[in-house]
Structure formats: structure tokens, C-alpha cells
Amino acid sequence: MEQKVGEKLVAALKKRDDAESQESFVKAMELTKAYASSGSATHYSAVTRLFYDLFEMFETGDDPRKKK
DSSP states (O other), rough: OOOHHHHHHHHHHHOOOOOOHHHHHHHHHHHHHHHHTTTTOSOOOOOOHHHHHHHHHHHHOSSGGGGG
């Protein structure tokens, strides 16, 4: 059974050195930090949602805005 995106994110947080999703985590974190520091974020929930969507995009290759 394929692991869900949320489970992959938890694994990346728990096992930072050997998680298979580590590259996606790092990319999402860097882009999210750049966005948050730009002053464009109006609410912290926008930053967390952006991080999750970016992580999902890097993991699946799908555009998170086109969810079913």
C-alpha cells in the first residue's frame, strides 16, 4: 500500500537523516522560509498550508491546487 503524503511528512520529521522524503522536505522548507520572510504571508496558517502543499507537490509530482 502506498504511503500517504501526511505519513511521509511525519516520517521525514521523525527520521531526518534517513527518510526517503527528506529531499521533498528540504525543498518545501526552503521555499516556505523564503515566502514567510518576504512579508507576503498574512497569517501563520497560510505558511503552514503552503509548506504542506509544496511537500505534497514534491512527493507526488501533482499540482495540489487540482485536488479531486
